[in-house]
Amino acid sequence: MxxxxxxxxxxxxxxxxxxxxxxxxxxxxxxxxxxxxxxxxxxxxxxxxxxxxxxxxxxxxxxxxxxxxxxxxxxxxxxxxxxxxxxxxxxxxxxxxxxxxxxxxxxxxxxxxxxxxxxxGAAHLMELPGTTAYLNLGTGIAAGFVIDDQPLRGAHGITGEIGHLAIDPLGRPCPCGQTGCLETVASGSALKSFWHPDGDGRVLLADAAAGDPAAVEALSLLVTGAAAGIRLLVMTFDPHTLVIGGGLRMLGAPLLDGIRDTLDGWADASPFLASLGMSDRIRILPDGSPAAAVGAALSYRS
Amino acid sequence: MxxxxxxxxxxxxxxxxxxxxxxxxxxxxxxxxxxxxxxxxxxxxxxxxxxxxxxxxxxxxxxxxxxxxxxxxxxxxxxxxxxxxxxxxxxxxxxxxxxxxxxxxxxxxxxxxxxxxxxxGAAHLMELPGTTAYLNLGTGIAAGFVIDDQPLRGAHGITGEIGHLAIDPLGRPCPCGQTGCLETVASGSALKSFWHPDGDGRVLLADAAAGDPAAVEALSLLVTGAAAGIRLLVMTFDPHTLVIGGGLRMLGAPLLDGIRDTLDGWADASPFLASLGMSDRIRILPDGSPAAAVGAALSYRS
CATH class of the missing domain: 3.30.420.40 (ATPase, nucleotide binding domain)
Structure with a gap:
């Protein structure tokens, strides 16, 4: 044996x-x-x-x-x-x-x-070199960072907490005590709090496709907010690759093409933004990828 | 010899x-x-x-x-x-x-x-361990990062370009093509563009102290914008230390105490922000410190 x-x-x-x-x-x-x-x-x-x-x-x-x-x-x-x-x-x-x-x-x-x-896990499974920013679009919105295979853990365990950056002029109240947090427009919890208590991605897509104004607006806020999160990550970390993960990515094209179109629209208006190639850096975490469990298993390395 | x-x-x-x-x-x-x-x-x-x-x-x-x-x-x-x-x-x-x-x-x-x-250079001269975010408040506003003595250089040379994050509801036009960039409220160039063509920090302080409304507002925007930049850096990088450098730091207490008071005010309103200890992480680059030249000399290490 x-x-x-x-x-x-x-x-x-x-x-x-x-x-x-x-x-x-x-x-x-x-x-x-x-x-x-x-x-x-x-x-x-x-x-x-x-x-x-x-x-x-x-x-x-x-x-x-x-x-x-x-x-x-x-x-x-x-x-x-x-x-x-x-x-x-x-x-x-x-x-x-x-x-x-x-x-x-x-x-x-x-x-x-x-x-x-x-x-x-995403950097390992997708074999991404250099700097990776991982944007989780799930119940909340937050980011994680890997630099040359080493995670950035920061000083107090709050690295990548971009969901609680107050950047939205709508000024919706956030459970964290601030108003206008990114998480109040671009997250699963935002859908539940501000669109529909049973807010579910598939229903959102169906309602938006049927022209329901509230659903169209909720989807638009989600897309714009996610794009703002990506712009933020590009202009702070300047990652080689930006991976979109989290449950909401399963909304597919209406979300992901919407994010790319929004970023490209901003780039059209600003030569500076255009030079950043924001949408070219985006990759989508494959469906069913156990990225977090793989990353946890690999954390013995660092 | x-x-x-x-x-x-x-x-x-x-x-x-x-x-x-x-x-x-x-x-x-x-x-x-x-x-x-x-x-x-x-x-x-x-x-x-x-x-x-x-x-x-x-x-x-x-x-x-x-x-x-x-x-x-x-x-x-x-x-x-x-x-x-x-x-x-x-x-x-x-x-x-x-x-x-x-x-x-x-x-x-x-x-x-x-x-x-x-x-x-700042991390070396000030002997800062762990993760350091350096906020330059000068003609522009931008950040640099050092993690365990290694600089974060990113993919396309734009790491820390937070000055062109469009986060200000005033929506002032920025030469980069966007509106509402952080740099349009919190920088030396913002003072010149929106307060006074000869906008100089010492004159700003004198006029604000004398109660001139435009100067008071310009100083207030500068303070709030710089504080917003710091909140952004804490919630993305979670640095052990946040160093304020750049020419505008020479405004001294009216700027630096103002920034700390603004951060503390936000923390009072949000238990989440309070838990971050934002103002406790701040250090000021000493007057006359040749941080950039020292950092350039040390860049052979990485």
Whole structure:
């Protein structure tokens, strides 16, 4: 019987579901599972333990054949300390998740913000050199950054929190206490708060296509806001590649072509913006890509 | 006769003057000069040659005792290619400055954008660990970034061009073709364009102190715009330290206390912003610090 080469487990603990996988020593996905996230401190610890056990069973490994566990999780993550704060959508106020999970499983555990993990994973899976900015268009809007395969983690775990930049003259109130945050126009939560309580992307597209004025306006704000986020990322980070990920990207052409058209319209009005080649830098994260779980598995590298 | 240990020359070629210095092998400033910049391709090449000759004379070195020359210059700089574009305030449209200077002096020459060079120099001189964002409040407004002693240079030489983010509802026209750019409210050029053609910081302070409404408003816009730039930098880069540099910092307390008060006011209204500790991250570049020339001299490291 041969001992398998050591592998790395990565998981993306989200508000409703957890995606987890085993990455083998060559960086290939060996096994992959997905199940509901349990809420709260104990719920999240239990979810992580269950994911590890299920992956070991699925891949025929024991914990001895696993060299690290990486977790991507929403909220304010301190990678050095292995703590997460303010992950309200999974019922966590503050948790020393890395230390407590490590105690239970006896393996090194590292934490990253889920969007940073997705940025690491996207750069790896899409083989992107240089500087990558990853824009997550999901329930919220936020960004992650990778520079020459190294994530930018920043000082206080808030790198890429562009959703709470107050740049919109509509001045809608944001739960963060400011008004006019980018997240109040360009996010899944904006659709629910300001368009329709059951705000769903597919319904939005259907209603907008049928000419419903409120849906047309909500889609237009989403497109313009996302384009403003991209302009912001290009003019601060100047990335080689800007990857659009997150659930809203599944809206497809009405969103993505709309973003490109908006950026190109701005470029037509400004030689300076035109010189930036903004829309040429955009790539879309492929459907079903487990970027955040892969990025979490790879976080042992840095 | 002993041969001196090899040193590095750095210079900051600005719109009106060029600052140049020799950094010895221990990173200490050995000699420093300043003189007017000549305009245009040949003018800038001549300025650089004169600076090198003058520094050699001043420090008792010959070119044999110098191992590199680094230049910080305004405009869109391609560090890899050693080219600069759109440096209109020194009369350069496009110039392969590194190769042409290298040909004349027989030493390796590297180029950086002047704000990036200042960020490198500030992090070195102020001994700043981790991630540093450097905000230049001068004729324009722009930022440079250093992460663990490495500058962030980006893909197309426009890293930190936050001055042309269109975030101001006043919607003033900007020479770049957009409206409402941060630079139209928070820069020396904004003072000249929208307050007074001879717009000078000291006059602004005197007039504002005397209660002149236009001066009070111009100062208020400058303060609010600079604070918005800082909020933007904190929420994208999450830097350990944010250094304010550039000529306008010499306005002192009315600007700097104003910026801190504005940030603290925003934090009072938003628990999220309060948690970022924005004003605690601010440091001011010391008066007379040759940050850009030092950073240019150090650019051989990366």
């Amino acid at each position: 041969t001992t398998p080469r050591p592998a790395h487990i990565g998981m993306d603990i989200g508000g409703t579901k957890t995606e987890a996988l085993v990455l083998d020593a060559d960086g290939q996905v060996e096994a992959r599972i997905s199940f509901p996230t349990e809420q709260g401190d104990e719920g999240v610890l239990g979810t992580a333990e269950r994911a590890i056990a299920a992956l070991c069973e699925r891949s025929g490994r024991t914990l001895v054949d696993v060299s690290s566990v990486g977790i991507g999780i929403p909220g304010q993550v301190d990678h050095e300390l292995g703590t997460v704060r303010h992950a309200y959508n999974i019922g966590i106020d503050e948790l020393d998740l890395a230390a407590r999970l490590q105690e239970r499983i006896g393996l090194p555990v590292s934490l990253d913000n889920d969007v940073t993990a997705a940025a690491i | 002993t041969t001196p240990r090899p040193a590095h020359i750095g210079m900051d070629i600005g719109g009106t003057k060029t600052e140049a210095l020799v950094l010895d092998a221990d990173g200490q400033v050995e000699a420093r000069i300043s003189f007017p910049t000549e305009q245009g391709d040949e003018g800038v090449l001549g300025t650089a040659e004169r600076a090198i000759a003058a520094l050699c004379e001043r420090s008792g070195r010959t070119l044999v005792d110098v191992s590199s020359v680094g230049i910080g210059i305004p405009g869109q700089v391609d560090h890899e290619l050693g080219t600069v574009r759109h440096a209109y305030n020194i009369g350069i449209d496009e110039l392969d400055l590194a190769a042409r200077l290298q040909e004349r002096i027989g030493l390796p020459v590297s180029l950086d954008n002047d704000v990036t060079a200042a960020a490198i």
